Amino acid sequence: MAADVAAALFDVDGTLVDTVYLHTLAWWQALAQYGHEVDAARIHRAIGMGSEQLLDHLLGDDRDRSEDDAVDAAHLALYAQHWPGLRAFPGAGDLLRECAGRGWRVVLSTSASGRELDVLRRVLDADDAVHAVTDADGVEAAKPAPDLVRKALEQASAPAERSVFVGDSVWDVQAAGRAGTPCVGVETGGFAAAELRGTGAVEVHPSVGALLDGLGRSVLAHPGAGER
Template identity: 85%
Template sequence: MAADVAAALFDVDGTLVDTTYLHTLAWWQALAQYGHHVDAARIHRAIGMGGDQLLDHLLGDDRDHDEDADVAAAHLALYAQHWPGLRAFPGAADLLRECAGRGWRVVLSTSASGRELDVLRRVLDADDAVRAVTDADAVDSAKPAPDLVRLGLRQVGAPAGRSVFVGDSVWDALAAERAGTPCVGVETGGFAAAELRAAGAAEVHSSVGALLDDLDDSLLARPGAGTR
């Protein structure tokens, strides 16, 4: 890895695209279809994890795993009903382009994959600013494991200490911390600033639009600024 290279890694769901509560609803409905009546508030708090980790978190690791694939497929089918109305958060694409223009190697780091990822990228409409994409299919464990972050860093040849991860959930902050990468949090996924900081976020903004407005005073001001 080159010492002067720095990556700006971005979670997508809930950070760049307004999907957190749609995922919550889809998981709530999918779980109920298979007889698991889980409070929506608990599901919301698990959004940001990979699907396997989410089901372990909500249902326990000692359950019968035989239906996991069917529950996940039901979630995707229910969530797909919302795809035509998905929208990126204001300022999301501009933030990616501004970071790329300042010399960051921009990476999308997401637990989404396949058709879902294709839809998110079309909604975001900023592929011209993106150097690499890491998704759940490429790693053994998704967030809060650090695998997605580490893979993104390897793909663009950036050291962890000079890079920054931007996410909306405590699972993002934990994954970044475990990878040795500073985290910038945004509150658009429903986690409060205090929760994100407690999970390891170095700074928190109300949205990616607010982060864009305050970019010069953030860890994303320029590659390596404020990182180690």
């Protein structure tokens, strides 16, 4: 780790790209295909976890896991139907570029992988600002475990205390906290500001566009601004 390096780590789904409710619908349909009737509200509250953690959360970790891969594949196939209409939140790409321009090493830290990640990066259209990408394929456990955040810090060669994670769910805040990194929350994934702050977010904004507008007052104002 380089003591003078700072990383701005960004979740993608629900934070930079408007996908949370599409994921909720796709999981609801996939689970129903395999005989699991789960309320959509419960599924929504689990979005942001990795697939394995989400299924543990919704179905219990003592379940028969033999269908997990099939359910996950069904979710991805159903979700893929929405790919042509995906959109980045207004200001998302500009926020990444502004952070990079201020000296942050920008890292995308996402539970997505493979084709899904390729689609998200095309929609975001900000690779010119991105230093590195960490996805679910490179870690043992996805959020709320801290593995993705720690891997992102490693790829940026940045210490946790000089870096900031930006996410939309309580699972993002928990993962960042377990990695020793402060988290900035946005409400675009459906979690309320009080929930994000109650889990440990150091600040919360309605969206990444609002965060961009108020960047000068944020811990993202300049590298090291949120150092504890």
